[in-house]
Structure formats: C-alpha cells, structure tokens
Amino acid sequence: MRSEDLAKLLGISRSTISRVINNYPDIPQATRDKVWKAIKEYNYVPNASARKLAGIKNNMIAIFVLDVKDESVPHHLKTTDETLIYNNPFFSPVINAVSDQANKLDYYILISIIYSKKDLKRVENVFSQKMIDGAIFVGTEESENELLFKLIEKEHILALIDTNEIHNANHNAIYVNANNYEGSCKAISYLIGLGHSKIGMITGNLKKLSAMERLEGYKDTLKSYKINVDENFIYYGDFMESSGYHGAKHILGKPNPPTALFLSNDTMAVGAYKAAVELGLKIPDDISIVGFDNAVFSQYLSPPLTTVDVPFAELGKRAATLVIESIEQKKQRGIVEKLKVNLIERGSCQRFKSEF
Amino acid sequence: MRSEDLAKLLGISRSTISRVINNYPDIPQATRDKVWKAIKEYNYVPNASARKLAGIKNNMIAIFVLDVKDESVPHHLKTTDETLIYNNPFFSPVINAVSDQANKLDYYILISIIYSKKDLKRVENVFSQKMIDGAIFVGTEESENELLFKLIEKEHILALIDTNEIHNANHNAIYVNANNYEGSCKAISYLIGLGHSKIGMITGNLKKLSAMERLEGYKDTLKSYKINVDENFIYYGDFMESSGYHGAKHILGKPNPPTALFLSNDTMAVGAYKAAVELGLKIPDDISIVGFDNAVFSQYLSPPLTTVDVPFAELGKRAATLVIESIEQKKQRGIVEKLKVNLIERGSCQRFKSEF
DNA sequence: CTGAAAGCGCTTACAG
DNA sequence: CTGAAAGCGCTTACAG
Incomplete structure (x- = not known):
C-alpha cells in the first residue's frame, strides 16, 4: 500500500496524508483523525527510502565497534583468550544500551564491527550513502583519528566512547568516557x-x-x-x-x-x-x-x-541520547562527559601484614 | 556528488554510470575502467535510498533479539541477576557473528532488541517500511509464533535461531538450532x-x-x-x-x-x-x-x-549465511540445521562413591 | 553499446 | 486548509 492508494480510498490527496503523518499544523482535527484511522486500518507504513530521498531524516544511527588488528580474523573464530574481551566485559552492554536507548527515542540502529583497516572503508560508505544521521564509535585508537577528524569536518554527528578529544575549536564531537x-x-x-x-x-x-x-x-x-x-x-x-x-x-x-x-x-x-x-x-x-x-x-x-x-550501559545510553539530541537540533555539538566509576570491594585484597 | 555530476564530468550519461556500477554486460572495458576510476577519484557513492527506491535490494538484514517480559524495563537497568543472562552467554556472540558474516557478504545489519509486546510492532514496521531484505530472530517464544507466521506468509525471508518449526507445507523459513x-x-x-x-x-x-x-x-x-x-x-x-x-x-x-x-x-x-x-x-x-x-x-x-x-557464534554465522543466500536467490527456502554440541569436562563432577 | 525518459514513493514549496 | 506538481537520486525498459 502506497500513500497514493490510501489517498484514493479516502478521497483526499497524498499531500494531506503526508502532512498528517509529518504533523503539520493547520490540519483540522477531523481530517487528522480520519487519516490516522485509515492508516491503522490498512496498516499503511510509508516507504522509508522514499521518505529519505524526499529529505526526511533517516532516524537511523550507526554504532561502530572497532577492534582493528593487524590480521583480520574475526575474534569469534579464534580460540585464544582474545575471544574473551570480545564476548564480554566491554562491548556487549554498550551495544545493548545504545540499541535500547535509540529504539526508545524511535531511532533504528545499524551495527558494524570493524576488524581491519580495510573494513574502515565501510564507515565512510555508510555516511556517504546517507544511510545514517549520526554514529557512535567504540574502541577507537589513535590511528583512527584521521578518519574521525575527516568525518567531523564533514559535519557528521559523532559520539565517541573512550576516545581522546580531537581538539579543534571549530569542529565538535561528543565524547563520553568513564572517569x-x-x-x-x-x-x-x-x-x-x-x-x-x-x-x-x-x-x-x-x-x-x-x-x-x-x-x-x-x-x-x-x-x-x-x-x-x-x-x-x-x-x-x-x-x-x-x-x-x-x-x-x-x-x-x-x-x-x-x-x-x-x-x-x-x-x-x-x-x-x-x-x-x-x-x-x-x-x-x-x-x-x-x-x-x-x-x-x-x-x-x-x-x-x-x-x-x-558503567558501560550508561556510557552507551548517554552516547545514544546525546547523538540523537544533536541530530534533532540539526547541529553538531561539542560535549565532553565523564561518568562516575566505583570501587567494588570483594575478596582479593587484604591489609598488608609486615613480616616482623 | 550525484551520479549526474559524475556523468557530466565524464561526458557520458547517468545510465552508463549506473550500468557499470551494477555490472551490466555489454559495456566496453575501456568505459568500465574510466567510470570506476572516476568513482574512486571523486569518491562517489550512490545514495542508498535512491537505489532502494529504484528497486535495488537493500543489502540490509535485521537481527531481532527478543527478550519479551511482562514488564518493559530494559535489562541493563536492572540490578537483579537477569542482567547476567542478557549481557553474556547467549546473545552477544550470536550478534557478533551475525554482524561479521553479514559484513563479509556485504550486507548491513540493523539490530533491534525487543523487550515488550508493544515493541514487537517495530518488527512489522521494519518490514513494511521495506528497510530490510530479510531478518534473523533470536530468543522467540511460542507467543511470537503468530507474528512470525504472518511474516512468513508475506514471503519475507526469515532465519529463526532457537525456535520451533512452524509447520506449514507452503510457507518456509530457515531454522538454525543447536542440537x-x-x-x-x-x-x-x-x-x-x-x-x-x-x-x-x-x-x-x-x-x-x-x-x-x-x-x-x-x-x-x-x-x-x-x-x-x-x-x-x-x-x-x-x-x-x-x-x-x-x-x-x-x-x-x-x-x-x-x-x-x-x-x-x-x-x-x-x-x-x-x-x-x-x-x-x-x-x-x-x-x-x-x-x-x-x-x-x-x-x-x-x-x-x-x-x-x-556454538553460539556458529549459530549466528549460519543464520546470516542462509538468509543472505535466500535473499540472493530471491526465494524463501525451508531449511533446518542442527549444530553439534560438545561436553566440556572440567572439575565439577566426580565418580559416584557408594557409601558402603 | 548508450542516451532520454519514465518511474520508484515520498515531501514540500507553490498556488489557490 | 488542500491539491497539483516538482523534485529527491537512482535504475531500467525502450529506442536507436
């Protein structure tokens, strides 16, 4: 079903349908109700590509998880202990939290895990193809600074988790770090x-x-x-x-x-x-x-x-919130956040006993 | 840069550019080379939405991680032990492997974690909006069968991890399970x-x-x-x-x-x-x-x-491979795979000692 | 082999 | 308030 079809069914124009969907003012409540009712009834959902092409934002952000090694063997195929770091402590809660928060704010999230220098190309592609409105990076190293800087220069909205500030008075990004x-x-x-x-x-x-x-x-x-x-x-x-x-x-x-x-x-x-x-x-x-x-x-x-x-989850959540806020305001902002961190006392420490 | 711009620069038509990008036959090698060279040089990347709208497939699949509870509080905000299951053993390696494999096959992956019945609506939306060519589901329960069946009926390409076969002679899906x-x-x-x-x-x-x-x-x-x-x-x-x-x-x-x-x-x-x-x-x-x-x-x-x-990673990898294969062949297939599973002997068992 | 043109399904000035 | 029409950037029959 296309907006055209729905329009015919209702005896109105596509323009009007589009306007109620995009919440234009100056539409009588009666029309609004009628259109929404029909939308629900016929299960109409606007084609995302068409909307994007016509200039509506994507409502999509990417999360790039960088884990660039010299070799390009994906971690999950390895048997060494590197699998560990990958499976666990760090990335997973960040990804989950980003995904949750984005979904809550009605954004979709594209995920891409980058293992090699070569795959970094994908990052640029996603931006050039205009697939996303902004992105969150996790796991970058200094060697990726150039790429990041290029993206910032192009006015893309970026949140960087665990990345050093790339200083530049005119080019801002969002930095979210644990303290x-x-x-x-x-x-x-x-x-x-x-x-x-x-x-x-x-x-x-x-x-x-x-x-x-x-x-x-x-x-x-x-x-x-x-x-x-x-x-x-x-x-x-x-x-x-x-x-x-x-x-x-x-x-x-x-x-x-x-x-x-x-x-x-x-x-x-x-x-x-x-x-x-x-x-x-x-x-x-x-x-x-x-x-x-x-x-x-x-x-x-x-x-x-x-x-x-x-607070990994919180890191992801903040990053998602901040990029999306920036996107909605249509401007790239410079923000630096440091999240609080706490010592958890368990059983691996003991008061030092002098030997005498 | 749009294909039009590139065309002008080269003194040829957009059609030709499109044809070399989409690998049409009957184009002289010289033209091909010239166009690719210019594409690289000017860093031209076709607009994804425009391509989709014109009928090219998305090259995007979704992974839906279902973790539907009665309440809708995201797990990562909880302090109970539910956080555990969520962070670790299961989902994370599956997601990583799916993402890797998809990227390797030149597909993008959209991730969505579903916590509540209400959010299941998002699944349908993603399909209706034509954002994706297929999807992988993890963590479904019987109560989601109806939704899944509806999607299968609409000829969408689905891979289901850890889901019972929804039997129906005419409607197929891909099932990937551990044994x-x-x-x-x-x-x-x-x-x-x-x-x-x-x-x-x-x-x-x-x-x-x-x-x-x-x-x-x-x-x-x-x-x-x-x-x-x-x-x-x-x-x-x-x-x-x-x-x-x-x-x-x-x-x-x-x-x-x-x-x-x-x-x-x-x-x-x-x-x-x-x-x-x-x-x-x-x-x-x-x-x-x-x-x-x-x-x-x-x-x-x-x-x-x-x-x-x-073999969680393998589960994800197979699911991704199979959906993408189905997409490329433009037909939904019925496949059931069961992956081998192994006992790891460590220290928590002992030969039973009779008490006499 | 290749260009001009229609079409994909939306949004949004423009006009009324 | 609302419709007709142009335009977003591609692809692809169609014609030559």
Whole structure:
C-alpha cells in the first residue's frame, strides 16, 4: 500500500496524508483523525527510502565497534583468550544500551564491527550513502583519528566512547568516557589505605584512552602519597588475559616484589590469578589484587575480585541520547562527559601484614 | 556528488554510470575502467535510498533479539541477576557473528532488541517500511509464533535461531538450532558413566525450544538406561540464576537427594553452586554438577564447571549465511540445521562413591 | 553499446 | 486548509 492508494480510498490527496503523518499544523482535527484511522486500518507504513530521498531524516544511527588488528580474523573464530574481551566485559552492554536507548527515542540502529583497516572503508560508505544521521564509535585508537577528524569536518554527528578529544575549536564531537583516572585513584588509595606501598601495575593497550588514563591515575595517586613510581613495578600489557599472566609472573617473580597488583582490566586479572597459583602465592594473603571493569565473571573468581565498576550501559545510553539530541537540533555539538566509576570491594585484597 | 555530476564530468550519461556500477554486460572495458576510476577519484557513492527506491535490494538484514517480559524495563537497568543472562552467554556472540558474516557478504545489519509486546510492532514496521531484505530472530517464544507466521506468509525471508518449526507445507523459513537434545544426552550419559543414577535436573524457561529439548534429552537418556524419571528430581526453572539456586535447594534439600545435578544453563549452575555452599555440600565430592552453554564465566567457577559447549557464534554465522543466500536467490527456502554440541569436562563432577 | 525518459514513493514549496 | 506538481537520486525498459 502506497500513500497514493490510501489517498484514493479516502478521497483526499497524498499531500494531506503526508502532512498528517509529518504533523503539520493547520490540519483540522477531523481530517487528522480520519487519516490516522485509515492508516491503522490498512496498516499503511510509508516507504522509508522514499521518505529519505524526499529529505526526511533517516532516524537511523550507526554504532561502530572497532577492534582493528593487524590480521583480520574475526575474534569469534579464534580460540585464544582474545575471544574473551570480545564476548564480554566491554562491548556487549554498550551495544545493548545504545540499541535500547535509540529504539526508545524511535531511532533504528545499524551495527558494524570493524576488524581491519580495510573494513574502515565501510564507515565512510555508510555516511556517504546517507544511510545514517549520526554514529557512535567504540574502541577507537589513535590511528583512527584521521578518519574521525575527516568525518567531523564533514559535519557528521559523532559520539565517541573512550576516545581522546580531537581538539579543534571549530569542529565538535561528543565524547563520553568513564572517569578512568578517578577509578585508578580510588583503587590505589584503597590499596594504600590497606597499608600497601609496593603496588605493581599491569597496563592495558596504551593506544586506548582508558588504558592511558588508568595508568596516569595509578602514577599520580602514588605520587600524591609520596610513593615513588618504580618502573620495575609496571608491566605494559594489552588488556588480554595472557598479558596479565605474563605481567604478573614478571613483576611478582622479582626479588622484593610488590605486595599488591593493580590490573587495567579484569580479563588480565584472570591471568594474574593463574600466575599467582603457579608462583605459589595466595590471594589475598600473599598478594592483593585489584582489577578494572567489573566484568561479569569477576565475582565468580576465587577469591572474588575487587575491581572498579565501569558503567558501560550508561556510557552507551548517554552516547545514544546525546547523538540523537544533536541530530534533532540539526547541529553538531561539542560535549565532553565523564561518568562516575566505583570501587567494588570483594575478596582479593587484604591489609598488608609486615613480616616482623 | 550525484551520479549526474559524475556523468557530466565524464561526458557520458547517468545510465552508463549506473550500468557499470551494477555490472551490466555489454559495456566496453575501456568505459568500465574510466567510470570506476572516476568513482574512486571523486569518491562517489550512490545514495542508498535512491537505489532502494529504484528497486535495488537493500543489502540490509535485521537481527531481532527478543527478550519479551511482562514488564518493559530494559535489562541493563536492572540490578537483579537477569542482567547476567542478557549481557553474556547467549546473545552477544550470536550478534557478533551475525554482524561479521553479514559484513563479509556485504550486507548491513540493523539490530533491534525487543523487550515488550508493544515493541514487537517495530518488527512489522521494519518490514513494511521495506528497510530490510530479510531478518534473523533470536530468543522467540511460542507467543511470537503468530507474528512470525504472518511474516512468513508475506514471503519475507526469515532465519529463526532457537525456535520451533512452524509447520506449514507452503510457507518456509530457515531454522538454525543447536542440537540441545544431543547435548543433554551427552551430559546425562557422562554422569551415568560416572556411576550416578540419581540425577536431578533444573530446566530452563520451557517456552524456549532449547529448554524443552534439553529436558527431553534428559528424560530420554535416563529411560534409555532404564532409569526411572523421578519428578521429584526435576525443578522447573527459568534460566535465571535465582531459579538455579532455589531449584538446587529444593531438590538437594530432600531426603535421599540426587548425587548429580544437571542444569539447563550455566547461569543457573552459579545459583546451584551457591545453594551447595549453603547446604554444606562440596562440589564435586558431595554433588556432581553439569551445566549447559559453556558461558565464559563457567571456567572461572570453583571448581570449574563441566558443561555443554554451544556454538553460539556458529549459530549466528549460519543464520546470516542462509538468509543472505535466500535473499540472493530471491526465494524463501525451508531449511533446518542442527549444530553439534560438545561436553566440556572440567572439575565439577566426580565418580559416584557408594557409601558402603 | 548508450542516451532520454519514465518511474520508484515520498515531501514540500507553490498556488489557490 | 488542500491539491497539483516538482523534485529527491537512482535504475531500467525502450529506442536507436
């Protein structure tokens, strides 16, 4: 059924139908009612492409999940622990929340997961094809800045989750981040409060904003307590379980090792747990451990992991809300939001017991 | 840039450009090359809506994730354990795999998560608006059969994951399921092989195909070993952690309880673990436990959970492949696939020790 | 082989 | 208030 058909049925013009659908003023209530009644009755739904072509906005945003590796094998085909990060802690709740919020605001959402440089082309295509009114990016790294900047320049409306601000006075974007820095401060202060002063850290992939901020927070907090930042206590990981494992082995295997370990995410904490077992170290008796993300599985570890809860769903929800607001106002806005983060105390930390 | 502009630039007609883009035969290679070169050079991308309106297919499929509850509060806003099921074991890998596979085949994917009866309207709208060429459904229950049937009747191309076949000789759809029945058989045979004969089961939400099949497999396997199916050993749960907890308390709290417990998913197994602790039962010494799904966290439980691995990613990949194939062939096909499922032996089971 | 033109199903100035 | 008509940017019979 086309608007033409409905028009004939009602003995009015397509124009009028279009006007009531698009809520034009100056239409008598009687006409309005009649048209809506017929629309319901005949189950008429305007063709989306035709509307778009005629200039109505898409009511569609994209969420691009970037997970660009050198190789281009999709994660779910891998058997390594990389599958973990992908399946869980991070992306899934963000996607769900974006989808919910968008649907609630009557927007459709296009999802695209990008594994390789080559697939980044798809991002540009979606914009050029005018399929969407705006987009949300998750998981970008510095190397994608150029692309992002290009899109911003073209006045596209973008929300970036966990991306460093691409500074430029005239070109705005929406930045939604967790307050990772504060999270590290909370974690390290907690450990120091427990009497620890030798605190090691295993970082995430430092190309990601969150990894950088978490490291900064660690360093600054130590400094604020006049504790020396010892590079021997820092291991540069990549958010994967294996780097948590190797990092923990590396740091804890040294003479005079730290008594507490802070991991940049929970997945790496799993690796650290395994390393601790192999090293004959009991958690929390011999080593206190704090993770980051509050991944679902963190509560099931033995002992349950003390970690920093990141409001992933809220991140997605805010991003969706803000892009859609920008779209409705037809203007790209510069917004920076930082969401609060909380320490969840569970069983992986203990007050430091001096050996004397 | 519109095709018209490009045409002028090249001194040819829009028709020709359209023909090379759509790979018409009978175009001299020279023309072809010239046009492609210009397309790349000027970064021309045809407007998606215009193409669709002119009759080219969308190259877009939808994935509808149904999680219809009586209430309509999105899960991610809840604090109960329902969040768990939502975030993890099931949907996320399916979505990822669908998205990957679709992108690989040059299709876009629209995602929509449906929480309430009311939102089901969106499903019909997406079809009526002609936004998509086909769709994949996950998480349907019997109450959605009517809607599905209506869509099938309208000749839409559908792949259904974990849905019972809606029988009808003339109206086909694609069904992709895990072999849940076989999974139960493997789990129960394993337990029997360990010497257990009193085996309890906690079912999932029986409105879902998977829950039903898992229960059937349990019953039939017991029967095939001439073991009586004791209704006292069956608790009707709903896939949520709490029902695993209550079910385990219920079944294991009786006099002469089972020595092994089979849970219809891993989330409920977590509940059973907690119940065991409270009941003073050691796993696996006092009670053997087998889960289902091989959720990410199952390996982190203490002891690590023996469970049935379900190839969620493969499920999504097959569904995407099959709908897209159907779309390309422009005909709806009737296909039923059952994917193999494997028992993962970990530490939650033990050979039954007679007390004498 | 290729161009001019009709058509896809809407929206929206324009005119009344 | 409302209809006739142009226009959105493509594709594709049709004609040559």
